[in-house]
Amino acid sequence: MIVDKSIAYLRSRGVSLGDGLSERDIARVENRFGFRFGGDHREFLSKVQPHGEGWFDWRNENDDLLRSALNWLTDGVLFDVVNDAFWPVSWGQRPATTELRRVIASDQIAKWPKLVPLYGHRYLPADPIGPSAPVFSVYQTDVIIYGDDLLDYVQHEFGSQKMSPSRLNAHSFEPWTLFAFNLDME
Template identity: 45%
Template sequence: MFGAEPMLCDDRRMGQPGHDAATLLDDAGIELGPGLTDAEFDSIEERFGFRFNPDHHSLLATALPLGDRWPDWRNGNDHELKTWLDTVAEGFIFDALHQNPPFWPASWGEFPSAPEDVAATVRRELAMWPRLVPIYGHRFTPAAPSPSGSPVFSASQTDIIYYGADLVEYLTNELPFGQGRRTLSPIVVRVPYWSRFVESANSAESI
């Protein structure tokens, strides 16, 4: 469980959201391990090519949530973590290949005839969007340089919605798990591409 004093010292350095988020998780009975060290953050950045945004970093520096559907950034299998990070792109690829008509923005050019070319185009286009990093299950938040107060998205293929205006609101909505979204404050931090896509009700024409 959440060890108050040592972790709180780290969190005061990083900022308050991590403490508030860890407290919500602890109160909900989520298993929490020690926060990630600077060396562990550096290793994650080197292996996966992204940095956590400030609020996500603050939580993980304070305490590491553990258990089913929580990414284990310390001891998790790299292949599984990479697969998790690829979930959003794979969802877009699935809808491009299996929706009728295919999910295919006009800005992406002519729809390729070969599935492998469809996948390559989707990956190339989404690589220009901010990276979405899993928090829990299919809930994601943008990587840095997205700032503190960044929203949390629920992503299921191309069905993407806001699930919290920030990390703490997201956890308040998610806990206890399975209850669904309850509140959504005004979005303060708009995320390039993703916010427009969500706010257009996932319209391909918005891309």
């Protein structure tokens, strides 16, 4: 229901929507990039493939652009670790050397739930997250829950609906929600 309403909303806003991906197309993307789309993301892409600036064309996009979008998250956090003295308390004592900080941060980030690009720097959690997952806006360690679910997100991104405080449990998608709610990350 959320996906169908999201698609209808995007159509009403003039977003170009092409045919969805086949199960084979989806499986090929997942195998190539090492993740599984979350429930709503998978259903959405099986029904439509949005086109235009900001959208990721999972069927035709070149691998370098998609890998760059997938790596954007880690690269952004590492940038802040190296350049902005970002170091969460939960990681322990901050090492003196940049290289050791980078190694420890990379190991920590690798344990985090995967996020998959949706639009620009907006991301949905990868499987095993089921339906009604939040959409995160991620720019380095600036993380915002940009929609409580796909429908809430498209209404914010493509409409005039104002952002409302998130109703999410802050610990449901750690550590991304820790960033979004500014908990234990500094």
